[in-house]
Amino acid sequence: MLVVDGLDVHYGDLQVLWGISLEVRDGEIVALIGSNGAGKSTLIRAIAGLIRPTKGTIRLDHLLLNRRPPHEIVKAGISMVPEGRRLFPKMSVLQNLRMGAFMKKARHEIEQTLGWVYDIFPVLKERSDQPAGLLSGGEQQMLAIGRALMANNRVLLLDEMSLGLSPLLVQNLFKIIAQINETGISVLIVEQNVPMTLRLADRAYIIETGHIVGEGAAESLLNSPRVREAYLGIGPECEDSLGGV
Amino acid sequence: MGQTLVYGILNGSLYGIIALGIALVFGIMKYLNLAQGTLIILGAYIGLYLSQLGLDPFLSIPVVMVALFLFAAVLFKTCFSRLINFDEEEKIKNSLLISFGLMLFLDNLITVIWTSDERSITPAYSGITFELFGLRIPLIGLAGALLAVILILLLHLFLTRTYFGQSVVAVSQDQEAASLMGVNVSLTFLTSFAISVSIASIPSMLIALQSFSPTVGLHWFNKGIVVVILSGIGNIYGVLPAGLFLGIIEALSVYIFGPSYREVTGLAVFVLILILVPKGLFRRRGAA
Numbered sequence: 402m403l404v405v406d407g408l409d410v411h412y413g414d415l416q417v418l419w420g421i422s423l424e425v426r427d428g429e430i431v432a433l434i435g436s437n438g439a440g441k442s443t444l445i446r447a448i449a450g451l452i453r454p455t456k457g458t459i460r461l462d463h464l465l466l467n468r469r470p471p472h473e474i475v476k477a478g479i480s481m482v483p484e485g486r487r488l489f490p491k492m493s494v495l496q497n498l499r500m501g502a503f504m505k506k507a508r509h510e511i512e513q514t515l516g517w518v519y520d521i522f523p524v525l526k527e528r529s530d531q532p533a534g535l536l537s538g539g540e541q542q543m544l545a546i547g548r549a550l551m552a553n554n555r556v557l558l559l560d561e562m563s564l565g566l567s568p569l570l571v572q573n574l575f576k577i578i579a580q581i582n583e584t585g586i587s588v589l590i591v592e593q594n595v596p597m598t599l600r601l602a603d604r605a606y607i608i609e610t611g612h613i614v615g616e617g618a619a620e621s622l623l624n625s626p627r628v629r630e631a632y633l634g635i636g637p638e639c640e641d642s643l644g645g646v
Numbered sequence: 647m648g649q650t651l652v653y654g655i656l657n658g659s660l661y662g663i664i665a666l667g668i669a670l671v672f673g674i675m676k677y678l679n680l681a682q683g684t685l686i687i688l689g690a691y692i693g694l695y696l697s698q699l700g701l702d703p704f705l706s707i708p709v710v711m712v713a714l715f716l717f718a719a720v721l722f723k724t725c726f727s728r729l730i731n732f733d734e735e736e737k738i739k740n741s742l743l744i745s746f747g748l749m750l751f752l753d754n755l756i757t758v759i760w761t762s763d764e765r766s767i768t769p770a771y772s773g774i775t776f777e778l779f780g781l782r783i784p785l786i787g788l789a790g791a792l793l794a795v796i797l798i799l800l801l802h803l804f805l806t807r808t809y810f811g812q813s814v815v816a817v818s819q820d821q822e823a824a825s826l827m828g829v830n831v832s833l834t835f836l837t838s839f840a841i842s843v844s845i846a847s848i849p850s851m852l853i854a855l856q857s858f859s860p861t862v863g864l865h866w867f868n869k870g871i872v873v874v875i876l877s878g879i880g881n882i883y884g885v886l887p888a889g890l891f892l893g894i895i896e897a898l899s900v901y902i903f904g905p906s907y908r909e910v911t912g913l914a915v916f917v918l919i920l921i922l923v924p925k926g927l928f929r930r931r932g933a934a
């Protein structure tokens with residue numbers, strides 16, 4: 402179980418996260434909902450070790466993770482798909498995937514994991530020798546997710562994976578995330594598409610200007626008037642426009 | 647004319663390996679190490695010391711290599727490690743300042759230890775040349791060129807065939823993403839810096855076999871940086887051809903205009919190329 406407790410984060414003198422507490426239980430999909438600039442990426446980056454929190458703790462089971470550098474956090478069991486994909490553009494698809502399994506424990510299982518990732522994203526197998534920088538946006542995102550899966554970790558952090566992708570592809574990716582979660586991987590997901598994300602998730606937290614202002618079962622948030630107004634831009638009378646995922 | 651080309655090629659391969667150390671540090675870490683030339687000269691003095699103990703200059707290369715590796719690791723820890731998480735522009739500016747200071751300091755330290763006299767190492771075989779197709783080829787120059795080629799091949803194998811090498815390539819393309827893969831970026835920086843400086847042991851020895859004094863480091867750095875820019879910044883496979891190019895241009899200029907125009911012609915061609923092909927002569931597209 403991933404537990405964040407009382408986390409403060411500053412950029413220089415500017416405080417952007419205030420006493421954030423949340424948890425992701427084993428096997429759960431947890432969504433983080435909030436408008437632009439609320440601090441979602443900052444929180445995900447702090448968990449991954451890319452930013453050092455000024456206060457509070459991050460634990461995976463009993464292991465204290467705050468103050469550790471990113472490479473130790475991956476080793477502890479948390480992988481991240483960063484905002485903007487961040488592939489190694491001049492490396493081939495296969496080399497990118499191999500980098501995902503850079504840790505010693507992942508290296509031992511690399512062929513198996515690679516088979517699994519290719520099953521999930523067959524297009525990566527077809528493109529395995531192409532430089533990552535020449536893939537289409539959708540393929541790049543698949544590679545970013547596949548690369549994170551190569552670490553064979555228990556927790557996956559996803560920051561805006563569907564940014565700039567076609568609705569059809571986004572739907573596919575959501576299905577794939579559900580499928581990945583079925584294998585027992587916990588997911589903390591940040592997405593712009595609030596209704597879709599709340600349908601995928603078990604629970605969700607709402608973050609506004611650096612504070613957690615709400616939390617609950619995803620389903621009940623989806624139906625709460627407050628969330629509907631703030632994030633879905635609709636009143637209670639427009640039920641149908643939410644559509645199906 | 648043929649003989650001119652021979653000297654151009656041999657000199658050029660020396661420029662190429664000098665540039666390699668600078669290009670590696672810049673390509674991987676985005677640090678500009680102005681002190682690389684001075685570190686080469688430091689290596690030459692260590693080689694001189696070893697030769698006074700009776701060690702052959704070529705056999706002392708591995709010893710100098712290890713010495714420079716360790717010294718560079720300490721330098722990195724003390725002077726450069728704080729810049730690791732700066733953004734690219736800040737890295738370039740700050741590393742430039744730090745390495746400039748370091749260069750001045752080391753130049754003076756070397757003068758204090760070894761005096762400012764001009765030195766050279768002259769083993770029994772230093773004047774030996776042999777004939778090939780009617781051209782005289784100096785033994786030492788040829789050995790240096792071979793070492794340069796071997797070194798680049800080894801480096802290529804290391805970067806493409808080993809996990810650690812791949813992590814270095816990953817860091818050079820996206821440092822933060824590499825850290826998310828489990829790469830220890832500080833350790834990769836430290837090791838890459840130390841390896842890049844230890845490569846200086848080869849130019850150290852080649853220069854030691856010509857002649858050197860404490861303050862010529864900057865002169866050699868200048869040759870190196872010109873080659874790095876000619877080859878296309880950050881491209882380590884272009885440095886050898888770009889080095890050869892500069893070497894040959896200089897040699898031709900000596901042949902045509904006489905020795906006093908050698909530097910001027912080299913730099914003039916350099917500026918001309920910057921204007922015509924600003925991205926460098928040997929920039930590769932696609933794979934690293």
Ligand SMILES: Nc1ncnc2c1ncn2[C@@H]1O[C@H](COP(=O)(O)OP(=O)(O)OP(=O)(O)O)[C@@H](O)[C@H]1O
Pocket residue numbers: 412415417435436437438439440441442443444
């Ligand atoms: N490197 C930085 N330096 C200073 N301030 C930053 C930095 N990165 C983000 N911020 C600020 O921190 C706040 C939170 O940013 P963050 O990127 O976490 O938001 P977000 O919720 O991910 O937004 P979005 O939905 O646009 O991705 C914003 O006000 C932003 O301006």
Ligand SMILES: [Mg+2]
Pocket residue numbers: 441442443484560561
């Ligand atoms: Mg964000």
